[in-house]
Amino acid sequence: MVIYFYIxxxxxxLYTKLFTYSPIALITADEVAxxxxxxxxxxxxxxxxxxxxxxxxxxxxxxxxYSTAHVxxxxxxxxxxxxxxxxxxxxGVRPVxxxxxxxxxxxxxxxxxxxxxxxxx
Numbered sequence: 043m044v045i046y047f048y049i050x051x052x053x054x055x056l057y058t059k060l061f062t063y064s065p066i067a068l069i070t071a072d073e074v075a076x077x078x079x080x081x082x083x084x085x086x087x088x089x090x091x092x093x094x095x096x097x098x099x100x101x102x103x104x105x106x107x108y109s110t111a112h113v114x115x116x117x118x119x120x121x122x123x124x125x126x127x128x129x130x131x132x133x134g135v136r137p138v139x140x141x142x143x144x145x146x147x148x149x150x151x152x153x154x155x156x157x158x159x160x161x162x163x
Contacts, residue, residue, distance in 0.1 A: 068099035069136040071114040074122050084119040091120040096134040102126035 078088030095118050102112040112126035115133060150158040
């Protein structure tokens with residue numbers, strides 16, 4: 043399931059009071075795991091499942107000899123990678139926003155036709 047929010051890039055800077063810190067980032071491996079992604083387990087039943095490969099921003103190491111950065115990725119089966127991969131392939135990314143705990147959903151159901159609208163409590 044994809045959840046939509048009524049927030050544009052321009053509005054993010056106008057409404058920075060909604061966010062805990064950096065308004066936009068890439069998803070981390072621990073956020074994938076908390077959502078249901080697991081290593082060595084194909085999982086098509088969690089909301090981050092997209093049938094496509096995507097990178098996380100979680101670094102594993104940097105190999106100076108080859109000048110390569112290694113990060114965790116999520117496979118098209120929903121499985122969180124156990125090994126590390128060089129971040130050079132044309133995989134997707136998943137942007138995330140972290141909201142403050144006192145943010146409420148004022149309207150919407152999370153669909154593209156009726157996105158969530160947020161407000162301060």
